[in-house]
Amino acid sequence: MAMNSTGRPTAPADAQSTAQDVDTFSGSRGLLQAEPLLFEVGAADKCGVDLPDVPEHTSRLGGLERSEAIGLSGLSEPEAMRHYVRLSQRNYAIDLGLYPLGSCTMKHNPRLNEKLARLAGFADVHPLQPQSTVQGALALMGELSHWLCAITGMDAVALSPKAGAHGEWCGMMCIRAALQERGELSTRRRVLVPQSAHGTNPATAAECGFDIDELPADATGRVDMDVFRSKIGPDVAAVMLTNPNTCGLFERDIREIADLVHEAGGYFYCDGANLNAIMGKTRVRDLGVDAMHINLHKTFSTPHGGGGPGAGPVVLSKRLSQFAPVPYLVQDGDAWRLVEDDAQAEEKPFGRMCAFHGQMGMFTRALAYMMSHGADGLRQVSEDAVLNANYLLARLKGEMSPAFDGVCMHEALFDDTFLKNTDVTTLDFSKAMIDEGYHPMTMYFPLVVHGAMLIEPTETESKESLDRFADTLLSLAVAAKSGSSDRFVSAPVLAPLQRLDETQAARQPVLRWREA
């Protein structure tokens, strides 16, 4: 047998270096490559593609032609590819590990969805193609609409909103249109929004021109019904409620809230971003909802986070369905058709929200997710989401401090009581999780809980995966309480970038690259 006598098959026993001690010449850390900005790696005279010479032409720009080079950095194709692959290696994703970001619902994305979303008949169609050539894509939208209405029991759905907050705006604009038709838009000015609603809710109501009236939470983290009853009146346009709310709790009085707002002549908007905790268990129609958006990218998978893409269809009650925006889908016999023009509409659309019909890729993924799970599978998704969150709540509550007593829905909320009298804050604790290889939970939100830590485990996490996560958090909590704040105050130290100066970044942001 030939031994490798010239190389060094194992490190010498006296090698003392640890990762932090080594400064590399290249700036890379082993296989974790240093990545400069595109402006730093490229050069203006480089180009990744061969462009043909511009033929003889006369300019019609009337002297407005650019006279100097634009100064953009050029890269070869491999350089451009490496740049993004390297950045992606520094990213954290649900495909890499448990992603406990509360209020965001990071779903596992089945690869089947991706395969179907890439089928040419869905992926390579253009919104301006004649509708006769995209009947399959339109039929998919029709089928998706049917599933969304069936799951919620609602009468109609507007597919075009592109994200949750866009969906809120769609729903509130339908309510506005309904009030306008009743001649009550000028007298119904108030929209009631609980503190435990998503932060976008009051922003949406304000954008639609309403005055926001905040509803406080009671000691159990739910809407304070005494205050609610005192605020309801003939000048209320709507109530906007998130259910389950951002404390991860089911609003037990939701039916009474709906009845009271209806009795007073207002509408009930429900933020459905957390539908993944109740679908197949609770029928939205039975809750008395008039409008609710559904985050396809949260409830029905799709890679999201980091800015997109999303889809926020809005289901509507009979009272509001006639005000849904264009374009909307109708079926004539076997043929599908998008009604694009307000003037041709038989209904009373409040207008148009975006250029085309919505996010085709999300529609495909969501329908694939629904059809591969089936009704029983979707119900189990909700059950597992709630079970996983409660498992973590039960495992962690010995060392960490739950914000409220009792069980939770799909997310477990803790406050920072357990860090009291330590030097460790919620921020430090979260940063230390990065060194442990986990994306931090949502922190300092919801605002109604001091030093909040909101943990939402994906329903597909196994018990083993949840146990590893819980063990890590328990160890961190014990370490924090033992009085050693060393591993917390400067964390993360093992990440590609160490702790950033958020204060400086907010006070003196550097918003563009400049040559050094």
Next chain:
Amino acid sequence: MSKIYFTEDHEYLIVDGDTATIGISTYAAGQLGDVVFVELPDTGKTVKKGDDIAVVESVKSASEIYAPVSGKITHANEALEDEPETVNGEPQGAGWFFKMTISDVSELEGMMDEAAYAEFTRE
């Protein structure tokens, strides 16, 4: 002779006759963390007690500042726009937000004095 009052929303008023200087308490500034942005009310504006008229944003959160009493805004501390960190450094001094003339001084009744506020924030 000026007197300092505190509200349950952690704002203070330094009152001299019918004029008041308003900001957030030292306790509140500590709780907020590093302040990074302050939005101030327009001077000359007439406000009602409880109106939200300013915003203070820290690395942790954005909070509304309410008019603690009814009246008219006379000055806004524009220095905070460039140096919001003054709110952390001297919350009850140079870090004041705005000054106003009080339209009804009886609205001050029931507000906390320094000792009562210290008790209020003890837990």
